[in-house]
Amino acid sequence: MPVRPTAATTALLTTALAAAATLTACGGGSGSDPDTVRVSFKQSTDNSIHVMDDYLADIKKQFEKANPGKKVELVPIKAPDSEYYTKLQQMLRSAKTAPDLVYEDTFLINSDITSGYLKPLDAYLAKWPDWNQFIDTAKAAAKAEDGKTYGVPDGTDTRGLWFDKGIFAKAGLPTDWQPKTWDEILDAARTIKRRVPDVTPLNVYTGKPAGEAATMQGFEMLLYGTSDGTGDGTTDPLYDSTSKKWIAGGQGFKDALAFVETVYREKLGPDVSTALDPNIQTIVRGDLLPKGKLGINLDGSWLPQDWLEGSGHEWPEWSSRLGLAYMPTQHGQAPGKVSMSGGWTWSVPAKAANPDLAFEFVKTMQTKANAQKWYVANSGIAVRKDVAEDPAYAKAQPSIRFFTDLVASTHYRPAYPAYPKVSTAIQEAMEGVTTGDRSVADAASGYDDTLKEVTDGQVTTR
Amino acid sequence: MSLRPLTRALPLTPALVLLLLFLAGPIAYCAWIAFTDLQLTGQAESSFVGFENFRTAFRDEEFLNAVWLTLVFTVLSSLIGQNTLGLALASLMRRASKPVRTLTGGIVITAWVLPEVVAGFLLYAFFRREGTLNAILDLLRLPSQNWLFTLPILAVSFANVWRGTAFSMLVYSAALNEIPKEITEAAEVDGAGGLRRLWHITLPMIRRSIGTNLMLNTLQTLSVFGLIWVMTRGGPGDRSQTLPLFMYEQAFQNSMIGYGTAVALLLLLVGSLFSVVYMRLLRTEV
Numbered sequence: 164m165p166v167r168p169t170a171a172t173t174a175l176l177t178t179a180l181a182a183a184a185t186l187t188a189c190g191g192g193s194g195s196d197p198d199t200v201r202v203s204f205k206q207s208t209d210n211s212i213h214v215m216d217d218y219l220a221d222i223k224k225q226f227e228k229a230n231p232g233k234k235v236e237l238v239p240i241k242a243p244d245s246e247y248y249t250k251l252q253q254m255l256r257s258a259k260t261a262p263d264l265v266y267e268d269t270f271l272i273n274s275d276i277t278s279g280y281l282k283p284l285d286a287y288l289a290k291w292p293d294w295n296q297f298i299d300t301a302k303a304a305a306k307a308e309d310g311k312t313y314g315v316p317d318g319t320d321t322r323g324l325w326f327d328k329g330i331f332a333k334a335g336l337p338t339d340w341q342p343k344t345w346d347e348i349l350d351a352a353r354t355i356k357r358r359v360p361d362v363t364p365l366n367v368y369t370g371k372p373a374g375e376a377a378t379m380q381g382f383e384m385l386l387y388g389t390s391d392g393t394g395d396g397t398t399d400p401l402y403d404s405t406s407k408k409w410i411a412g413g414q415g416f417k418d419a420l421a422f423v424e425t426v427y428r429e430k431l432g433p434d435v436s437t438a439l440d441p442n443i444q445t446i447v448r449g450d451l452l453p454k455g456k457l458g459i460n461l462d463g464s465w466l467p468q469d470w471l472e473g474s475g476h477e478w479p480e481w482s483s484r485l486g487l488a489y490m491p492t493q494h495g496q497a498p499g500k501v502s503m504s505g506g507w508t509w510s511v512p513a514k515a516a517n518p519d520l521a522f523e524f525v526k527t528m529q530t531k532a533n534a535q536k537w538y539v540a541n542s543g544i545a546v547r548k549d550v551a552e553d554p555a556y557a558k559a560q561p562s563i564r565f566f567t568d569l570v571a572s573t574h575y576r577p578a579y580p581a582y583p584k585v586s587t588a589i590q591e592a593m594e595g596v597t598t599g600d601r602s603v604a605d606a607a608s609g610y611d612d613t614l615k616e617v618t619d620g621q622v623t624t625r
Numbered sequence: 626m627s628l629r630p631l632t633r634a635l636p637l638t639p640a641l642v643l644l645l646l647f648l649a650g651p652i653a654y655c656a657w658i659a660f661t662d663l664q665l666t667g668q669a670e671s672s673f674v675g676f677e678n679f680r681t682a683f684r685d686e687e688f689l690n691a692v693w694l695t696l697v698f699t700v701l702s703s704l705i706g707q708n709t710l711g712l713a714l715a716s717l718m719r720r721a722s723k724p725v726r727t728l729t730g731g732i733v734i735t736a737w738v739l740p741e742v743v744a745g746f747l748l749y750a751f752f753r754r755e756g757t758l759n760a761i762l763d764l765l766r767l768p769s770q771n772w773l774f775t776l777p778i779l780a781v782s783f784a785n786v787w788r789g790t791a792f793s794m795l796v797y798s799a800a801l802n803e804i805p806k807e808i809t810e811a812a813e814v815d816g817a818g819g820l821r822r823l824w825h826i827t828l829p830m831i832r833r834s835i836g837t838n839l840m841l842n843t844l845q846t847l848s849v850f851g852l853i854w855v856m857t858r859g860g861p862g863d864r865s866q867t868l869p870l871f872m873y874e875q876a877f878q879n880s881m882i883g884y885g886t887a888v889a890l891l892l893l894l895v896g897s898l899f900s901v902v903y904m905r906l907l908r909t910e911v
Contacts, residue, residue, distance in 0.1 A: 245877075249878075252666045253665070274666040274880070275666050277668060277669060278664075278669065279669055280666070370860075370862075371862070435861075436773065436774035436861070439774070439862075583667075583878075587879060591862075600862065
């Protein structure tokens with residue numbers, strides 16, 4: 164039956180609403196305990212991998228022993244990368260859910276800084292002598308456009324070519340292979356295709372399903388070795404720091420796309436449907452490489468972490484079976500080598516309840532001994548000078564020396580807030596030439612259009 | 626003015642308040658977000674942008690592609706697939722012996738009660754290049770398929786039919802049981818064949834059930850996310866990216882919460898269009 168809205172009804176409703184609001188209001192978040200530091204981190208989606216869990220459990224023990232009365236609560240987030248970011252960002256939005264310490268990918272850190280999710284750490288870093296041990300590029304990894312630093316890097320990574328010596332021997336190629344130009348890579352792949360017919364000659368990640376792996380391990384490893392990307396690191400092929408504008412696709416961009424197109428058109432890569440399988444990275448690392456079904460793989464320095472003891476896919480022979488070569492520039496022009504670097508940092512949320520305690524925890528994690536332990540466990544590349552110079556570190560894993568030397572010729576992504584969208588645009592262009600749906604010129608102009616859209620027209624040409 | 630209506634409404638207030646708080650509130654908030662440029666990350670504060678998100682959507686080729694695929698997916702898997710297959714199964718099972726009925730019903734309903742993700746994985750395993758379907762085709766010396774890559778929207782539509790037919794089957798079984806035997810028998814005596822009986826007797830008599838079933842089915846199908854996500858992630862490219870997947874990509878992968886929400890409202894609009902059409906169908910004799 165209809166009820167006429169009268170003053171009494173309104174009053175009644177208001178009271179009821181107020182009551183309900185009080186009843187449903189959540190209690191304070193668990194971050195309100197001043198003696199507990201809440202640390203959130205990305206847990207591997209692979210149940211057999213618990214490298215990070217073990218490491219943090221160890222640090223927790225050390226920290227609680229050194230700081231009596233203080234407790235550490237580990238908050239694992241189990242998700243693939245892209246979903247981890249989403250979940251984390253939602254936690255950071257509210258003081259009730261914000262942890263005290265978060266694990267941030269440098270891919271998105273600038274975005275999160277712009278959103279005001281993170282706290283500048285300069286005041287803490289100034290009073291922390293160990294900070295001087297960090298190499299300059301790593302210090303810059305979490306430095307925002309405002310000149311403040313928002314994170315402490317726990318290592319970095321570099322990228323290069325992994326190749327299967329067994330397949331190379333069968334194909335009559337040298338087992339100390341080192342290509343000097345892109346063409347030499349393609350020639351080697353063609354030779355493998357001819358002489359070892361039942362393997363995939365060359366893997367270059369591509370397309371949206373592979374996500375940032377396609378952009379960084381695939382496309383940027385090519386693009387930064389073209390004439391668009393000079394080796395001195397002052398000019399970036401994607402972003403012009405002087406005018407603060409993104410750069411529309413130039414000749415180098417098209418050349419990089421053409422390389423991807425060649426790989427898939429000549430069937431030198433994985434079958435297109437496999438290449439565009441969302442699980443391609445797991446397929447490459449867990450299946451193709453260990454089973455000797457992949458000739459050359461353009462990939463990251465962290466691969467061995469999947470094959471170490473306790474990883475669940477132990478493959479102790481990897482270091483004798485696989486060779487390493489740096490990624491050459493397009494025509495072998497100076498500086499000759501290309502690598503990309505990213506990495507993760509430990510950051511303190513702006514809404515953290517116990518920022519001081521959180522930074523104390525960072526200090527415990529980043530003592531020389533603990534940092535070294537982590538780099539080795541995680542197949543990471545040291546960002547502390549004292550660790551990099553330690554012979555024990557270089558000897559801990561066969562690939563460490565090779566990938567650490569690449570830090571000298573590496574590039575960092577222009578990880579500004581628009582970067583994730585730019586990256587998606589690159590993946591779409593790659594996918595177009597991979598499937599053969601689009602020509603290189605088409606895909607490049609499609610990228611230019613999308614770029615204008617996602618950067619609000621902040622685009623320039625070079 | 627008496628207080629009676631008021632006191633009568635009193636017991637309803639807790640429920641009303643809860644509904645307002647937990648249903649109407651978030652919905653209103655969503656509607657508001659759709660008119661802002663709110664982002665999950667990468668911006669200090671959001672602002673009201675009016676219809677900008679909607680304008681963007683209609684200029685966005687990916688969005689239009691998603692609308693088209695959503696329509697294809699809905700028509701193929703819900704309107705044509707689940708609906709007709711459900712009716713066919715229900716009619717056939719009326720004539721079948723009890724063990725056959727139990728067995729068929731059991732199988733069909735099992736597919737329906739499986740969690741969406743499990744069903745997705747099963748069908749991914751079925752359609753994969755090294756999957757069950759190709760193994761069967763090989764045995765039969767038939768050429769192999771790669772639908773997940775070549776015709777992904779067809780593969781996911783098939784998956785949705787496989788998973789959702791049980792619901793239609795149950796609705797139609799109930800509806801067919803409502804048809805009085807005398808009418809069917811009278812028609813048979815008058816010499817009406819099977820098709821004629823279907824067209825002139827069965828369908829008109831279960832018209833309301835058809836309408837209800839179509840409506841529920843369509844609304845469910847429009848919002849299918851997990852099944853497609855598991856099978857193809859909307860790929861390859863965006864060849865199976867229906868609106869729910871497009872929304873997810875925009876809101877959570879590109880952080881454009883405002884835009885994603887605007888698309889969600891548009892999806893709501895598509896759903897209500899379908900509903901209006903079915904409502905007209907539902908109307909009993911004029």
